[in-house]
Amino acid sequence: MNDKNRRELVSWRIGKLPDTEQLNSWVNAQSNVQNSITSLVRHMIEQFGYRDVTAHDIQKALFQKPIADELRSILSGLKDVPPISIPTSEAPSAKNEPEEVAENPTKNEINKPEAHKNSNDDIYGMIDKTNL
Numbered sequence: 001m002n003d004k005n006r007r008e009l010v011s012w013r014i015g016k017l018p019d020t021e022q023l024n025s026w027v028n029a030q031s032n033v034q035n036s037i038t039s040l041v042r043h044m045i046e047q048f049g050y051r052d053v054t055a056h057d058i059q060k061a062l063f064q065k066p067i068a069d070e071l072r073s074i075l076s077g078l079k080d081v082p083p084i085s086i087p088t089s090e091a092p093s094a095k096n097e098p099e100e101v102a103e104n105p106t107k108n109e110i111n112k113p114e115a116h117k118n119s120n121d122d123i124y125g126m127i128d129k130t131n132l
Contacts, residue, residue: 012037014027048061
């Protein structure tokens with residue numbers, strides 16, 4: 001970088017921005033504003049290089065990544081939720097105990113492709129394939 005483009009000071013005027021209160025709250029929460037902004041800029045350089053962060057592809061990535069991360073978090077949390085039993089109109093069994101599974105599977109059961117053991121493992125199971 002030549003000396004002509006080397007900056008010593010960059011000002012940030014936030015008083016007339018539409019979200020001034022939020023920006024002031026964030027600034028006030030920082031122990032050192034210079035270090036905080038420098039950290040943010042270094043992170044952006046690492047993620048996107050020396051580009052304008054208002055570029056469409058960068059803005060799209062910035063807003064889609066948190067949504068995708070949140071969705072992944074929600075889906076991974078669903079694996080821990082026990083399945084809900086839905087009552088059916090069938091008559092309950094006399095003992096209300098699960099049926100015993102035969103220890104020796106039949107020939108048809110051996111050759112039958114194994115279905116998902118746990119429906120919660122299928123993260124795409126709820127997708128309507130007609131909308132793809």
